[in-house]
Amino acid sequence: MFWIEFAVLLGMILIGSQMKGIGLGVMGLVGLFLFIFIFKMKPTDPPIDVMLIIMSIVTTAATLQASGGLDYLVSLAEKIIRSNPSNITFIAPFTVYFLCLFAGTAHIVYSLLPIISEVSAKKRIRPERPLSISVIASHLALTGSPMSAATAALVVVLAYQGALVDIMMICIPASIIGLLVGCFSVFKKGVELDKDPIFIEKMKDPVFAKSMEADTENTQVQLKPGAKTSVVIFSIAIVLIVIAGAFPSLVPSFEPGVKTLAIAADGSLTMVTIISVVTLTASAAMMLITKTSTADVTKASLFNSMASAVVSVFGVVWMSSTFMNSNSDIIQTALGGIVSEYPWTFAIAVFIMGVLMFSQAATTKTMMPLGIALGLPPSSLIAIFPAVNSDFVLPGYPTLLAAINFDRTGSTKIGKYVINHSFNVPGVVAIGVAIMVGFLLGTFLM
Template sequence: MVFVELFVVLAFIYLGARIGGIGIGLAGGAGVLVLSLFLGVDTGHIPVDVILIIMSVIAAIAAMQVAGGLEWLVDLSETFLRKNPKHITFYAPVVTYFMTLLAGTGHTAFSTLPVIAEVAKEQGIRPSRPLGISVVASQIAITASPISAAVVFFSGILEPIGVSYLTLLAVCIPTTFIACMVGAFVSNFLGCELKDDPVYQARLEKGLIKLQGKTQRDILPTAKPATYIFITAIIGVIVYATLISDTVNLIPNPSLGRNEAIMVFMLSAATAIVAFTKIDASEIANAATFKSGMSACICVLGVAWLGDTFVSSHINDIKALSADVLNQYPWMLAVTLFFASMLLYSQGATTTALMPAALAIGVAPITAIASFAAVSALFVLPTYPTLLAAVQMDDTGSTRIGNMVFNHPFLIPGLVTISTSVALGFAFGGIML
């Protein structure tokens, strides 16, 4: 029966991947139905806190977007990149990394990708180089964002075994950022020079390539106040988490837990943005970030519930099979997370589906934290939205998907970035833990 149940889990994950979009979440729920009603498996744990945190954070981000805050941040990013155009391959991932770190979602990269492509093209730099590593940076930064669903959930299951939220961030932020810079260095040597690319030359001859210059944006007067409110809320979350942590312990026995604090800080930020900027609150639900965030909730609900239903019912068998292997080869956890995230298309879903099982079978905290970055392998299959957007926004044709599917400009920078982050995670973790 174990193999029958595993087949059901994999079949519905495959079905969800084929459907695309929120299909992975929808199919996950259908998989739980089959496991519970037809095979008699007790349903697993629903990651309610993760879903509620995603909803709260997205509400604040969407409010900031309606007020023009994201547009202002993109304008600042373009100004920064145009001041340092020669080093676009290094500066572009810095921009996408910190925008994701701030917002807790990699979809913020959508608005910066056209800027990156344009600046690279103007400098005669192959756009696939900065675009490739920028997409990867926007994905791996999820595992370092203080308000991302993946980090919040992971820290929640680490705290009972003695690893605090702040310790997790202290390891993940420097390791992922340094890894992105290593990935940028490698990306800087990938592919021929733009002027030597036959696809670029063919497009140039056909007049398909145009230089647009700096985009003129009308920044709303509400943009800056909304952004400041949102950033203040993030700082508030980190400060409060510090005050209630076992290390500082300035607020013993807090009436408001950390997860609940994130929710109320974010909802309060959204309220303050609406109140002070006078935006139309009904427009928040129409914002692109709101729609993508709600889709993420469905994905996490379905696939995490499906994964936990199977794992929790066979945890003893999984322990017996996996414990020895992971004790001898701890890096195998990173490999497992890497391939899982390729299919699940979500750092949050991969974390909620697999990390509890990893810790339950006795994986050391340092191994789990070091391997955490591997949940960001969303770049392997060339079907993720930000990856496809980067391909479409590069009119030089240098950012293209090869006829072998996997030979695209995101794969090597991504592999280098994740493997470097995992290696640094073991090094930093050995110091911090």
């Protein structure tokens, strides 16, 4: 029966990922329907905590976007990328990483991909190199950003004071080292652009050749009046969340009692409460001070993406947690021994689930409680955390497709066998190194 139920779980995830958008969520609820009414499984609680965090964080990021703050950040990143085009394979991914680390979303990379492609092509550096590792950098930044839903989900799962600081302290330096090694892995990837037969053929077109020589540098973008102010407010929100995580004694506490979504059993505020209140207060401050209308916020592309993310997490996590809970004895018996002796092997399971789920937050909420049930310490779970970024393996994620489309030279592509695309080598290398460094840091820092 276990394997039939497991086949249903995988089937719903695979069908949902092909449908894209809210497909993962609705197919997750189809799977839950089958689990409850056909297999008689007892449903777990829905992932309300992660859904609230996604709503709060994405609304605040959308407010930053509507007020012009994201445009301002992108303009700064563009100046950095254009400042040293010869080293774009290293400069671009680190610029993307720190920008996404600050903003808590990978979607900001869309604005930088055409710049990376253009600058590298004009320098005759194969665009595949900086584009592929920059996309990986945008994903890797989410596992460590205090403003990402994935990091917030892990904080909720770990459920101990100081978890956010531990995650940042281990995952950020581990990811930076992993990203650096990932840059070296693509530094000489493929033939040089001026020797690429596809590019040579494209250059025979006079229009294309002229566009490769045209100077589009330093195109001035008109920023909104409150752009810089919104970035300052957003920064203050990040600082407040980190302080609350690092110094819980500064946060109000109440009488111990029954654990709720808002208050822990010891009377302290949960991170769901802290993140929701701080981020949405910052969103309100941005709207009031910069005179950004609520209509502009709801029209922002980030805000529109929130509905898809919430529905996806709602369905697929609820289905997966119900399956895991109903089969916990079988799973722990099968994995308990090897995971206890070799904690890093759990990273393989997390990586595989991340490939299927296309969501770092959903993968975190689904797999990390299983890691706790298997007896893994917090330091190991934090070290393994970057494995949730495996959504690049199947080339259907929007950031990958955008990078392929923005590369007019044709060097960034999907291979004949689908999975042999431009992003797999840098992705596996960067994440693998980040996990190894994370385990090393965990032994010294925790």
